[in-house]
Amino acid sequence: MTDLRHGPIAVLTTAHAIFERTRVTVAPRLRSTVDKLPGGVRDIAGYHFGWCDERGAPAAATPGKMLRPALTLLCAEAVGAHATQAIEPAVAVELVHNFSLVHDDVMDGDALRRSRPTVWSVFGVPMAILTGDALVVLAMEVLADTPSSATKLAVAMRELIEGQFLDLSFERLATVGLDACLAMAGGKTAALLRCACELGAAHGGGSPSAVNALGRFGWHLGLAFQLVDDLLGIWGDPAVTGKPVLADLVAGKKSLPVAAALASGGRGAEQLAELAAAPPEHRDVLAMAALIERLGGRSWAHSVAEAQVHTALACLDEAGVAPAARDDLIALATLVTERDR
Template sequence: MVAPERVNDTEQTLAWSRELVDPALRSAVDTLPASMRRIAGYHLGWWDQHGGRTSASSGKAVRPTLTLLCAALVGGSPKEAVPAGVAVELVHNFSLLHDDVMDGDLTRRHRPTAWSLFGIGAAILAGDALLTLALDALAASAHPAAGPGMRMLSAAVQELVDGQCADMEFEQRSAVDLAECQHMAQGKTAALMGAACALGATFGGGSQEQVGRLRTFGEHVGLAFQHVDDLLGIWGDERTTGKPVYSDLRNRKKSLPVVYALTSGTPEARELAAMYAGGEPPTDEELRTAANLVDRAGGRAWSQEQADDLMARALAHLAHLPPTPSATELTDLAHHLTHRTH
């Protein structure tokens, strides 16, 4: 676990990043048509559904923080990397708006999801608007790395979309292989975190080797993050996650610990498969039973072990880069992301 004082340092780092990125992010969103600006601002926690100011959560801004820290690590200026940080945050929120629609989630960051208030079509269009705005943020920066950065981010979005498509397809299939589930998570989550790090290093003037190592660092941290997120999707406290307990099991999502359990060849795997094949919405008692089956089949322990191993591999890449304060902050942030309470 991360020591309390290091957690406090990480919170300060995240606050530093938000202070740099938020003004540019707000300026970018202000350029959207009024219809899209209203939904985006609500989703980002800036105002309520009627446009009134509010103090709702905007998220931790993890991905832009990775971008700014990676720019600093290779000797660049975090301020010059702000457009890249804005772009990755916009892409992340594009994906959240669409995810909430596809998963039918009613809460995000402890309040109603955008689609549940504004409608499915409007939320999808708002996500599309944020994706377009992300590329515009890079193009408008006039930074020498803007062109390569746009291609880098576009490639990550393609991986993200492919991963999300696979995630949805898995819900319709009775059997999913563990390797293809890991590949899905690599695209859905790890690709954008890797791109966030690579973009920062590129905007910071890093070498090809530095960009490559930081991309891999981000991808490993991203996949570890997904393992932990999947654990929270089953056993997470609603006060921490902002989503109902057992939300992934309620939606019969074939997340990483669930697929491990389903492919474990244990009696628990067969019982869990039968529950997942049911046509009726699961009761609270059935959800508790399903969570216990995943645990007893080894899914919970396996996902935590995978997260720990991925973290070790991520830090091995970071060890090849200069031991600067930014490297320490990246290390602390990675630990913070993969040691959340569940």
Template sequence: MTVTLPAEVSASQALVRPALRAAVDELPGAMRRVVSYHLGWTDEHGEPADGGGGKALRPALALLAAQAVRARPEVAVPGAVAVELVHNFSLLHDDVMDGDVERRHRPTVWRLFGTPAAILAGDSLLTLAIDVLDRSADPVATRCLTAAVQDLIAGQAADVDFETRLDVDPQECLAMAEGKTAALMRCSAEVGALLGRASPVAARLLAEFGRCLGMAFQLVDDLLGIWGSPEVTGKPVLADLRVRKKSVPVVAALTSGTEDGAALRRLYQQPDPPSEEDLTTMAQLIERSGALDWTRDQARQYVVRATTCLDRLHPPEPIHAALADLTRFVVERDR
């Protein structure tokens, strides 16, 4: 059964979407066309389309964080737009580096427009994100964003480095996930708090809430990369195993000290691409090694920490409920 986005996440798009479109309209024509396609607003010919623009969790988190410190959501719109622009910058570049040919059930930008266009579109979004937030006249929020971008790049660099290594340990893998995914989720919550003029304590609690939410999100993403349904995720079956990605459950299995982990290592070391039978065997080995359960348990632990931060913050009850719903969605989702 598909788990739906919390209503507050969908509602936040009414505030963010017009501001996001206005920001993208500032891009030069060629970049605007590529970005509009990537965001699902147009088809490859530039005609209006409804391709879906992703979950928009990060902008929603920014708005909810501002409301958690009793500010109006509107004050966090520049931060919400900025983190969504950064997120899509990272997706454009990730698709190039990972060689992914499909995203959200459509051809990826590099596949359709070419690698140079995808890289340049990502660069444009990153520059635009910093410019949008800088206009909010809050240099602390802008520094928060740029620091998150550096963490994101470091996380992606580690992910690339892992491709040629079989000696990655789970803590390294979790640290990579913290940079690649959790850093921007942390920033989303912290920027919303900063733009809402939160106290230092409240800003730290929301930042930690976002970090833990981001870690849980990435761990679930890693599970979906192996066991997710292609019809729902928009990715090929056993997608991460096809490219022998060193995701958290894979690394947990490789370092499990079990016979199943050793068998997985042999399959990961073979020079030829894995066959369909190999892929099924890999997934079974990961599960039998205990790595599936271990990864799920890690995700649950991060959810507990996120919930603790939320309880310590004491936001208004409707916002507390919305953030709690968002936390549940992250761990129960199937896409």
């Protein structure tokens, strides 16, 4: 088992350096790819990425972390290749990720992302749907010359869609089992992180065993990421996350901390189910958050996220990754459980 050797400051410093390196490498190709879209859709996509305001004027809004492309480039380096060999899949996975964000905001009715009004809230639902669709088309176009990679990405997208379907379906249920909730998280989040790692390793010329091990690293890291995301969806600071307070409870999400609390049994779980079943306008989300914490949902999510990161790091040992890339992947994996946004 690989140890988490990085202190908090070292992790943050290393992660910032990785994300900056990724932006320098990927952002120009990402932007030139998005520029292929017709003018109106291009401007809406540009607004989502933070490159322009709602009128199309240049802007410098807070961008996403580019975690998935960072993993793609690092997994190419992990098998001994140069990061530039994996630029195309890095761009493709970032396009798919952002397609999912644009559509996710529509489905959840979220009005804020990255502390800005979401695409649908500015341009309307039809334009947001169209823009998300356009990003998917671009992603497949980027990988058109490597059919095996396009197929891997398509499979991950299918799993992502299934996970999102389950996520929405769970909102209508009074209770959701932990196994079902973990399966939802696997599709919604872990599948694309697995794909990002597999594509990076494959484009770097990695052996099938290395590609498989790095894919499993991405899968377990994705589960940890979703667990932390679920914690932030309830207890995150809106000033930092850019999302409304208690956003997931307001939306009726049966996220992993909620599912763990419901699975605890007893009168407390029954009370939580009753609170969750109330109409949104009458739902006491503050009481729900307190009850979820008292029933152990918060601590369970923390501990399982840490366990998933440790499992992910064990996969690096199996892959036999290059030392420099190994340290960077450890830093990113550690950051996943310590992030605040």
